[in-house]
Amino acid sequence: MNVEQAAKQLEALGNTTRLQVYRTLVRAGEAGLPVRQIQERLGIPPSTLSHHLQRLLLTGLVTQERQATTLICRASYPAMNGLIGFLVDECCADAGCGTQAENAA
Template sequence: MELEFAAKALKELGHPTRLMIFKHLVKHGYQGLPVGEIQEALSIPGSTLSHHISSLVAAGLVTQRRDGRTLFCVPQFETLQGVIDFLQDECCTQ
């Protein structure tokens, strides 16, 4: 993983609301959650939620898929693992 990519992911997760959203998605696994359920569970206004989800999508931490009229947000566990691996890559090498 490149430094810039890891930095962007960490920056987006560094915001309390985005971290709360991402943690909620992670709890629900690979199937993801409909945006409406995220909004209801976390009590975040729609426009605010949309802004934060867009940031997580831009960082590669979340993808979105449509099922009919429902928009699902899906956490990208591979990206999360990549960031963790990036941070641990040089652990104890000195």
């Protein structure tokens, strides 16, 4: 995980609508959720939701799987773990900041 990729994912989550979408998907768990259901739960127009979903897909935070006419969306746990790992490792946090790997900056 490099800085640019991490920034892209953070930016993707750095929007209230997208963060709500993401959180909704996380709570849906393994089963995932059809686009329509997300749309109804959050009350946003289909085109707007589709637009935001694309951004989440591009950064790998969300995956989709087709089931007949509906698209099931799922939060990607590995992606989230990678991002949190970056924040904890590179930018440290909980710990006393003892995990400075490289020192390129």
